[in-house]
Amino acid sequence: MNGSLIFKERIYPVLFMLVLTLIFIGIVSAIYLSTREVVLLNESLFLKKALLYAADFPVPEGSTEAEEAFQTHFREVGDGRSGEGYFEILQGQGSQVVGYAFLTSGAGLWGEIEAVLAFEKDLKTLRGIEFTKQNETPGLGARITEQWFKEQFRRKKGPFVFVPEGEAAGSNEVDAITGATRTSEAVKAIVNRAVNEAGEFVGGGN
Amino acid sequence: MARGKVKNTFLDPLGKNNPVFAQVLGICSTLAVTNSFKNTVVMTMGVLFTTTLSNFTISLVRKLIPSRVRMMAETLIIAAYVIIVDVVLRAYLPDIWQQLGPYVGLIITNCIIMGRAEAFALTNPPGLSLVDGLASGIGYTYVLLVIALFRELLGSGSIWGFQILGDWWTNWSIMIMPPGAFFMLAIFIWIIKGVVLKEEEVKK
Numbered sequence: 001m002n003g004s005l006i007f008k009e010r011i012y013p014v015l016f017m018l019v020l021t022l023i024f025i026g027i028v029s030a031i032y033l034s035t036r037e038v039v040l041l042n043e044s045l046f047l048k049k050a051l052l053y054a055a056d057f058p059v060p061e062g063s064t065e066a067e068e069a070f071q072t073h074f075r076e077v078g079d080g081r082s083g084e085g086y087f088e089i090l091q092g093q094g095s096q097v098v099g100y101a102f103l104t105s106g107a108g109l110w111g112e113i114e115a116v117l118a119f120e121k122d123l124k125t126l127r128g129i130e131f132t133k134q135n136e137t138p139g140l141g142a143r144i145t146e147q148w149f150k151e152q153f154r155r156k157k158g159p160f161v162f163v164p165e166g167e168a169a170g171s172n173e174v175d176a177i178t179g180a181t182r183t184s185e186a187v188k189a190i191v192n193r194a195v196n197e198a199g200e201f202v203g204g205g206n
Numbered sequence: 207m208a209r210g211k212v213k214n215t216f217l218d219p220l221g222k223n224n225p226v227f228a229q230v231l232g233i234c235s236t237l238a239v240t241n242s243f244k245n246t247v248v249m250t251m252g253v254l255f256t257t258t259l260s261n262f263t264i265s266l267v268r269k270l271i272p273s274r275v276r277m278m279a280e281t282l283i284i285a286a287y288v289i290i291v292d293v294v295l296r297a298y299l300p301d302i303w304q305q306l307g308p309y310v311g312l313i314i315t316n317c318i319i320m321g322r323a324e325a326f327a328l329t330n331p332p333g334l335s336l337v338d339g340l341a342s343g344i345g346y347t348y349v350l351l352v353i354a355l356f357r358e359l360l361g362s363g364s365i366w367g368f369q370i371l372g373d374w375w376t377n378w379s380i381m382i383m384p385p386g387a388f389f390m391l392a393i394f395i396w397i398i399k400g401v402v403l404k405e406e407e408v409k410k
Contacts, residue, residue, distance in 0.1 A: 013272040020267075020279055024286035031290055035297035042300040135307075138241075138383070 047081060047116070048074075050130040055089045055101055055118040056154060074101070086202055089118060089127070099127055100202045106190035109182040111135035113144075113190060123198040126153045129191065141183030149177065158195030162188050215338050219345035222403060226349040227395045231317040236350055237387035239309050243366050246354035248302045252291040252310060254343030257319050260284045261339030264327040271328075280323045281314070288313045318342055353390045357381045 045063055048070040052059045057073055060066045072095075078085020086102035101118035114133035119126060129150055136142045143149060152174045153160075162176040162184055176184035194201075225231045232253075239249045263283050264271075271279045292310045295303040303310065313319070322342050327335040358364060361381030363371035380386050 008272075009274075013275045016270065016272055017275055017278060017282075020282060024282060028286050028289050028293075032293050035293055038297040039293075039300075042297065046300065 044081070047132065050116045050132050051087060051101055051118070054116045054128040054130040055099065056127045097121070100198070101127075102194075102198075102201060103132070104190060104194045105133075106186060106193070108134055108136055108186045109141055109180075110137070113186060115187075115190060117191065117194050117198075119198055120155075123202060124195060125155060125157045126191075126195075127155070129153045136183045137180065140177065141180040143177050143180065144183060144187055149175070153191070159192040160188060160195070212334065212337055215334055216341045219338070219341040220348075222406065224345045224349065224398075225318040225321070225342050226346055227398050228403075229318075229321070230395075231321055232346055233391070235309055235312065235316060236353065236391060237384060239306060240350055240354040240387055240390070241357050241361060241382040242305075243351070243354045243358045245302060245305055246350050248295065248299065249306060249309060249313075250343075250347035250350050252288070252295070252313055253316060253318070253346055254340070255291060256284060256287045256313055256316075257322060257343040257346075258336060258339040260287050260319055261322050261327045261342075262332050262336040263287075264323045265330060265332040265335035268328050276328065277324075280320065284319050284323065285314045318346055349394065353387070353394060356390055357386055361386060 041063075045066060049059050049066055051074055052066065052069055055073065057069060060069055073090055075088040075090060075095075075097075076085065077088055080087045080102065083103040083105070086100055088097045089099040089101055090096065091098045099118060099120045100123065101116060103114065103116055105112055105114040107113070112133065113131060113136070116130045116132055117126065118128050131145050131150070134142065134144060136144060152168060156174065157172055159172065161170070161173050163173050165175045165178040167173075168175045176188075219225060222228060226233070226236055235249060235253070240246050260280075260283050264280055267279075288311065291313065292303075295306070295310060322339055326338045330338070355365065358381075359370060360378045361383075363369060363375045363377055378386070381390070
């Protein structure tokens with residue numbers, strides 16, 4: 001093989017890929033960095049809306065209104081956003097603490113399920129639940145994100161018993177999802193573990 | 207001559223060489239995202255953007271690409287555009303980005319895009335490749351929109367999230383589940399091939 005052939009067959013393709021890669025990495029990185037702030041803002045807004053929903057407050061559409069509602073109703077204790085700490089739920093005159101909210105997670109059928117749970121002051125009665133991440137089967141397990149499923153936890157006292165869909169009657173009973181047994185069990189495990197551990201998690205505060 | 211070529215390049219993917227119903231490419235996303243009209247619009251815009259610009263870019267550098275690494279180069283260019291779509295959606299349409307989940311990233315593996323790059327962009331000038339990419343994207347888009355329209359209407363009684371059908375309507379849940387996509391796509395291909403394309407053949 002002579003010199004020019006070595007260059008053409010061996011060196012040039014490598015150089016070409018290197019240059020092409022650098023150019024496109026540059027373009028993609030520039031776009032990523034320029035939208036980073038917006039993405040972080042979206043993520044924090046998403047969590048705030050989830051907290052508002054879980055604690056049974058109206059969730060405003062606009063970002064400024066949601067931010068305001070969050071400031072009025074929540075006080076972060078420790079690092080609540082990463083699940084290390086928790087949030088105090090504030091309400092009424094003088095912003096009294098009426099409950100606690102925290103992030104929790106557990107294994108679902110396909111992937112991790114992350115949820116925000118909001119408790120009354122007794123740390124047994126749920127104000128509500130909101131799922132912030134799930135990869136369950138669409139149409140079956142993913143129905144945990146539907147309103148009817150989340151709403152049924154409100155003001156019910158754990159630990160919870162899951163009964164066949166449409167049969168929940170008692171104050172600690174919720175409907176499981178037909179056709180999504182494993183997901184229902186996963187949610188049950190996550191919620192009940194949170195109910196059992198809520199006391200020590202919030203630092204014995206009652 | 208030149209104008210006729212541009213016209214043919216544009217019209218081919220819309221009709222008899224449509225990437226979805228004639229070449230049966232890009233089926234994964236056709237089945238996966240068409241259960242809601244809004245998501246489908248966003249997804250198809252992503253594919254349209256990627257096919258058009260990747261075809262153009264690949265054609266632009268086609269004489270520089272060494273043939274033994276051409277697929278690597280094509281994938282890299284396609285992936286870059288898809289990541290741009292992903293990042294932009296994540297920043298400005300976070301709700302839809304979350305619902306589409308992994309499917310935005312999977313545009314990279316959409317065979318339509320790679321297929322056009324291999325079959326067209328490598329051997330044709332940038333302008334014509336742009337037209338070809340655009341037309342392939344539009345060909346993909348309108349098929350998906352038709353399927354999504356029927357799936358959301360029959361499966362949820364709504365279009366773009368707005369309730370169209372009244373209380374009397376019982377949702378066909380199967381339409382928003384994966385089997386519904388197979389039924390709709392099959393019916394669509396059946397009608398197109400049985401009615402529209404057959405007439406063209408008879409004319410010849």
